Amino acid sequence: MSGDDRKLDGAARAAEIRDEVAAQVAELARQGVVPRLDAILVGDDPASEVYVASKARTLATLGMLSETHRLPENTPQAALEDLVDRLNADSDVDGILVQLPLPGNLNTSAILHGVDPAKDVDGFHPENVGLLLNGHPRLVPCTPAGIMEMLRREGVEIKGRRAVVVGRSDIVGKPMAVLLLHAHATVTICHSRTRDLAAVTREAEILVAAAGVRSLIGPEHVAEGTVVVDVGMHRVTDRETVERLYPGNEKKMAAFEKRGSVLAGDVDYTRVAPIAGKITPVPGGVGPLTIAMVAANTVAAAQQRRDL
Numbered sequence: 001m002s003g004d005d006r007k008l009d010g011a012a013r014a015a016e017i018r019d020e021v022a023a024q025v026a027e028l029a030r031q032g033v034v035p036r037l038d039a040i041l042v043g044d045d046p047a048s049e050v051y052v053a054s055k056a057r058t059l060a061t062l063g064m065l066s067e068t069h070r071l072p073e074n075t076p077q078a079a080l081e082d083l084v085d086r087l088n089a090d091s092d093v094d095g096i097l098v099q100l101p102l103p104g105n106l107n108t109s110a111i112l113h114g115v116d117p118a119k120d121v122d123g124f125h126p127e128n129v130g131l132l133l134n135g136h137p138r139l140v141p142c143t144p145a146g147i148m149e150m151l152r153r154e155g156v157e158i159k160g161r162r163a164v165v166v167g168r169s170d171i172v173g174k175p176m177a178v179l180l181l182h183a184h185a186t187v188t189i190c191h192s193r194t195r196d197l198a199a200v201t202r203e204a205e206i207l208v209a210a211a212g213v214r215s216l217i218g219p220e221h222v223a224e225g226t227v228v229v230d231v232g233m234h235r236v237t238d239r240e241t242v243e244r245l246y247p248g249n250e251k252k253m254a255a256f257e258k259r260g261s262v263l264a265g266d267v268d269y270t271r272v273a274p275i276a277g278k279i280t281p282v283p284g285g286v287g288p289l290t291i292a293m294v295a296a297n298t299v300a301a302a303q304q305r306r307d308l
């Protein structure tokens with residue numbers, strides 16, 4: 001099998017999702033509704049800046065409105081809660097997205113719990129978490145929702161298969177495991193205290209890596225034919241590491257020369273791809289799906305709020 005046959009093309013599937021969202025936006029526009037997402041960005045974390053800008057750009061391209069509220073690093077909890085309250089009360093706002101991580105002085109769960117669940121496009125509010133857990137999902141966290149969409153569109157069989165999720169965060173690992181479970185996989189969740197990670201991940205027919213540790217998953221973690229989904233996103237800025245991760249890969253080196261960095265995942269792509277049945281690249285895998293699902297969830301929130 002060639003490298004391209006193995007590729008799980010998250011970027012292409014994300015483009016399909018965006019096209020479908022654009023059609024829904026056009027339909028809503030005929031009914032006089034333009035969905036609007038308000039993002040809150042606290043502090044000046046460069047990665048968060050990039051994510052928020054990318055989400056706003058995507059929404060604009062799809063004909064939706066978006067507003068970014070920028071607050072300084074030292075914003076007090078009460079000021080952030082006030083802003084969330086105002087957006088909750090503003091009937092023009094369909095979706096509210098609090099970009100994470102928040103600075104350490106802020107209580108993240110208190111903020112997320114304050115977002116109106118009907119506008120919670122990230123699906124982090126306990127009401128939405130509960131609905132997902134008991135099988136009546138309303139707004140589902142964007143990264144795992146995007147991965148499920150990709151697997152479905154790529155024709156990956158889930159029912160009855162062994163799935164292993166590496167990472168148990170509220171944002172990715174836990175909702176990912178629940179979605180796979182609801183799709184009838186037999187699911188194992190691994191985390192930082194898991195003993196002999198490789199022994200567990202080698203059992204996987206579907207392996208989702210969301211540990212936030214670059215190149216954690218190597219060939220010793222993957223059985224022949226496994227479907228590998230790489231959620232990790234790490235900016236690599238030193239040449240030696242790029243050469244080690246992608247030996248002889250001229251495209252990667254050219255990208256590094258151009259930008260001074262490349263993105264790498266939690267999976268050692270060069271060494272795992274020849275074993276995997278299918279695998280997502282980084283970049284061009286899970287990232288674009290996440291952003292497409294922010295757009296999809298904003299439309300869903302706009303429809304649900306109006307009973308459309």
Ligand code: NAD
Binds near residue numbers: 143166173210212234
């Ligand atoms: P997190 O730090 O909140 O959670 C990481 C999880 O991995 C934890 O549950 C921890 O127990 C587990 N873990 C850490 N080290 C481990 C190890 N050595 N072995 C096994 N498990 C280990 O991270 P997160 O928010 O879930 O994000 C995970 C990664 O995904 C990050 O690299 C993040 O940048 C990326 N991410 C990408 C997207 C996207 O759109 N592509 C979206 C969200 C997050």
